[in-house]
Amino acid sequence: MARTPTPAGTDAEREKSKRVGALGELRPFLVPYKWMAVLAGLALVLTAGVSLTLPLAVRRVIDSFGSDSVAILDQYFGAALGLAALLAVGTGLRYALVTRLGERVVADIRKAVFDRIISMSPAFFERIMTGEVLSRITTDTTLILSVIGSSISVALRNVLILFGGMIFMLFTSAKLTGLVLLIVPAVIIPILTLGRRLRAQSRENQDWIAASSGSASEALLSVQTVQAFTHESQTRAEFSDVTEKSYDVARRRITTRAAMTVIVIFLVFAGVVGVLWVGARDVRGGIMSPGALVQFVFYAVMVAGSVAALSEIWGELQRAAGATERLIELLRAEDAVQDPADPVPLPETxxxxxxxxxxxxxxxxxxxxxxxxxxxxxxxxxxxxxxxxxxxxxxxxxxxxxxxxxxxxxxxxxxxxxxxxxxxxxxxxxVMALVPQDPVIFAASARENIRFGWPEASDAEVESAARAANAHEFITGLPAGYDSYVGERGVMLSGGQKQRIAIARAILRDAPVLLLDEATSALDAESERAVQLAVDELAQNRTTVIVAHRLATVKxxxxxxxxxxxxxxxxxxxxxxxxxxxxxxxxxxxxxxxxxxxx
The missing domain is CATH 3.40.50.300 (P-loop containing nucleotide triphosphate hydrolases)
Known part of the structure; x- marks a missing residue:
């Protein structure tokens, strides 16, 4: 607790990817659900197409105001209503498919990361805090969920509207479209320039969030020690320091993103206003019809809105790219201890x-x-x-x-x-059973903690192991007996009780090799004698390795x-x-x- 955690991501690591292309690492998780993605894509194209068709209907309605036929007007409004219904259904379908896809992919990523980490050797955890790993599994995957379940879909829809709208604008008025294209470079430059800085800040922000989680996890898992040594103030200060650094990076990220949004939106809409001014003069001069101008305005607003939305989404994609990098680092982490490619089978006996x-x-x-x-x-x-x-x-x-x-x-x-x-x-x-020096008790019942040694064991076998470890009496004295919840890390049990449950777990495993690392160190003299008799019985016909400081247990x-x-x-x-x-x-x-x- 004397050290202040630092984020695992270094500047060198952040330089690995300055582009959203890092999201391509998610492809293996998307491939199993390609048909869901294809259906979502079709729904997306449908809704974008309907959106691009609506301004055409509006033009027809406006230009028909000079006609005496009410039936034509009714037809146009009926068609517009049908398009609106199609747009609503397509949007709902796209949302359902994309959101489900995002949830499924993120669940697979979380499982893949956990499956990888749970098998890593202890050397891996000498380099990274458990709290940081948990932050990556939760916070980082939440960012990816936001992107897959929303941002990418919205981004693709806006890309379709952007290019489709530009094409319709070109057919509506080549002159006005040419003026609009002059604005594009002015919009793209700040997106690229500020977007690169935003990606680095997003990655750093996630690193500090992970460091904050690591600091909190370490303190809360050792809360009794912290309180016993009246270290609360220093611990609060250390956590506050890391959290404030995370906030400072987040503040810089927010400022960068806000500046990018302001610049892009102003340039886009200022350009649109200028183009409309030219268009209005053309209408007055009879060069184009009012319906054509309104149609062009609709497309211009749609294109401008899509550009503004893409600038917003770009920031989300930058953050998700950083989160993806961090998760892929875990999935690709090299373990110092590896299983052989062609393992030798364990002897039958x-x-x-x-x-x-x-x-x-x-x-x-x-x-x-x-x-x-x-x-x-x-x-x-x-x-x-x-x-x-x-x-x-x-x-x-x-x-x-x-x-x-x-x-x-x-x-x-x-x-x-x-x-x-x-x-x-x-x-x-x-074929090995271990009783560690610091017994590990899970947040479950006493019965399930003992059964951890052999998941298929019956209740009778669990109780027999508890009797052999001199644990049966205190377990039956708990409020719900063997079904009593013992709390996180066995907080509701004494040190000796935890050790006896750990010994019962090893007894239940009934393995040929028994490893006892200070197995009786936390027991009182009477319990130690009872457990020692059980260990002596258990050790018969088994290879037993005992680590002990108290020589009375090894004589x-x-x-x-x-x-x-x-x-x-x-x-x-x-x-x-x-x-x-x-x-x-x-x-x-x-x-x-x-x-x-x-x-």
Whole structure:
């Protein structure tokens, strides 16, 4: 909480695309619904065509004022009414199809981004805040929804009206149309110039919104710590600072867009007024009929309106282009850990032998510090091995390497003789059960949290696992028992209760490889003993790796591996290691005596 988040998009990244063409990246999401898009396009052409036909009817009506035939006048008004009905139906159909298309495409984009991110290794989340990812999935996709569900459709309709109107204007009066064309360069130049600046500002605005979401997410997920250390004022100030920067960029974007709108609309309508002045003089001189002038006025207003609308929509397209870039960055993000193209299948019967062969590893965020240094370790099938040592010795890193959350820079990690990098991650992780140091509890019922270990488990199997983890008694004491909602991150449970649910989850998984990372650290002495008995029972005939600071929990392990500074410095049983002296003996002396006697 001591740092102020910065937006992930750098200036270099924003230079990647200075054009709305970035929206072309959405094509793969549109292709499955091409027929819906085609129907929407046909409805769009229909409505644009009807709109362009209406001024012709108006001209006929005005020029027929000099005729004595009322029937002709009635026919023209009837035709105009029919065109209006056709325009209404076509517009409604276009809206329904385009809006549905937008919702469908954005739902697919959200799922694609989430599917990609949920499988990324932990190294990815060292570079980006979770709140920023959520901002991209929500805020950025909302912008894309606005564009696909509205802006693109409106833009295409205005393009058709612009060119169709220009053609009809040319047939109505070539002279007046020529004068109108003189205005076009004056309108296009500010659109292109200011539009480029607007795109960069829109992208920066979205980056700061994401940074603001990341800051808020981090603070709210740690709200108890923030309050415990009376850090509310600093946290408010940091969030306010990021939010104000987001507002400043938004203010500049709004100013740029407003300036572009003012310039374009003034130039367009000033030109139209000038052209109409010339047309009015031609009517007085008998060069053109009043109906022709009115028809030309209608088309001129339609063309001017379409240009003004396109200048507005251009800003929306610029923002959506930036949002698209950000989402595509997530979809194309390279994961440091990849499944092989031709994976080796998991053995039908997993014995559970784990082998580290010359493993060296440094975390991506700390490349100069070795987390593991030339580690050679063989854990035999069914063996219980405890990893002990001071904080930062590399114990938890061993657990993470076994699950292949990271790949070693040197050496390899094998399961039953097969390099983990040669198998699919979801294949070998299915035969592992984990109890992490910080138990993860989901915003669901106690029953569903335990069933997370094995989704197909029956209620009886869930309750059996809870009994084995010494969790049944406190769960039945909850207001709704196993169906009690435990709150976000298990906020309604104590630390020990959360840990027991996590252990029950691992027991229910019934996997050949069991990984316990400080599994009993949050339990009181009585609960720890009960859970330890359950773990001892569970560990039979399973390969079990236990990380523990409290040596009392590992005395019964088949083998104890002592680690320091990323290296294995000793291995053996509790009694043998105590007799050896060294690091383990010192730790045992501190924990089992007052620090002055023997272990």
């Amino acid at each position: 997993v014995k559970g032998e784990i082998r580290f062969e010359g493993v060296g590893f440094s975390y991506p965020s700390r490349p100069d510090i070795s987390a593991l240094e030339h580690v050679d370790l063989v854990i035999n099938p069914g063996e219980t091995v405890a990893l002990v040592g001071p904080s930062g010795a590399g114990k938890t890193t061993i657990i993470q390497m076994i699950q292949r959350f990271y790949d070693p820079q040197t050496g390899r990690v094998c399961l039953d003789g097969v390099d983990l990098r040669d198998m699919r991650r979801d294949a070998f992780r299915r 019964k392990a088949d083998r104890i591996v002592v680690m320091e500074g990323g290296r294995i410095v000793a291995t053996g049983t509790h009694d043998a290691l105590v007799a050896e002296g060294g690091l383990y003996a010192r730790l045992a002396k501190l924990q089992f005596t007052d620090g002055s006697g023997a272990a």
